[in-house]
Amino acid sequence: MKKLSTFLTLLFLVGTLPLLSGCGKSKEQPGQSSAKPLGPAESMTVMIDGVSNQKMEAVWEFLPASYQTDINGLVKEFATKMDPEMYNGTFQTAQRLTKLLKDKKAYILKNQTIKGLPVPPDKVDQFWDPTISLLNTIVQSDISNLDKLKDFDGGKFLSTTGNQLAKSVISISDLIPTKENEPSFSEKMKQTKVTVVSTEGDTATIKIEAPGEEPKEETMVKVEGKWIPKNLADNWKSKMEEAHQKLAELTPEKVTAQKEQTLAGLKKMNEVLAQLENAKTEEEFNQTLTPIVAPVAMFAPMLMMQMGQSMMGAPQGGPMTLGGPQSLGESNAADPETVVTIVIDKKLSNAEQDPIIDELIKVVDGANILPNVVGETTVIRVSPVKNVEEFAKKIKFGKTTKVDPKTRSINVELAK
Structure with a gap:
């Protein structure tokens, strides 16, 4: 599936990369054929x-016929190599996840761990619906079924799913703040002008001018009667050869070897999704959700701080301070299969965390402990722990209210 997404991304980039440098407005309607061959700027x-x-579909029509054949052929070749149960199962799980994200939006956005992320809640809410719409378009499209993928047609895909994706992407881009009096991304596209600088035979130079952007010159070449960027033409053959080589390496043995692990992962994920779907209350829903998102939330401040240190030229890799997560024990990355997440529905100060950490150090040999406060919740990751249920029995600093071996999480209510 990774290789398939590469080619679909390529399709989209062919149409959108020029937009990043500036785009043009034509008097002709997109998708309509011209009475005469289009020139480099018109194309x-x-x-x-x-x-x-x-x-x-205008992106598809922009490409030379042989390029269209190459793309269709690559996708179809991928489809013949992929296992139906693994491929279709992945998309079915993605469909289920997307529906949950849509239906349980209110519960998710009220989750204290989500609210504690270094992103304003109103921004998360603002981008939520268009982002879920984009994901839903992908997982519900024809590429979600392997049989349909075997009959893939890039032009048809772009004229249906592609149009919906473009609508979602532009909706999201228009939400991104701009400078005062600066037009939105979609408005920039409409106001951009493309002109011919020079033409010599089957080579031309065009200038792309967009509001608020530096003008950019692009070399175009004529291939099979179509004007396309020279960079695209120069690299097409090598990229196609590279793609075919990677597909050749996708042998039945490799697919079979990956299948068992993939299906096991999908089974585990579907079990968690079932718990979330069947939750009758917001509290029950978030008891399952919090241990899942807590690890991401814990590392978010660390990643942002490291990015800031990198931008300021500060050394990285040292201990975290300023209220960020601090790892107690070995600094090596822990094996996810040995990590347990303890969730306490109370914001604890460092002083309140200390006796809990001391107790955990006593019951876990070579303990690696990462405490963090996210919103009004305290989350503590502990490793190495092999048996979650046996470990839960050793917790004495509070009452264990829930143990979930699947998500390797334990909810604890502190003794009063």
């Missing part, structure tokens, strides 16, 4: 107008 502007108006 670019018609394609850009297609993306701007969510008519992504």
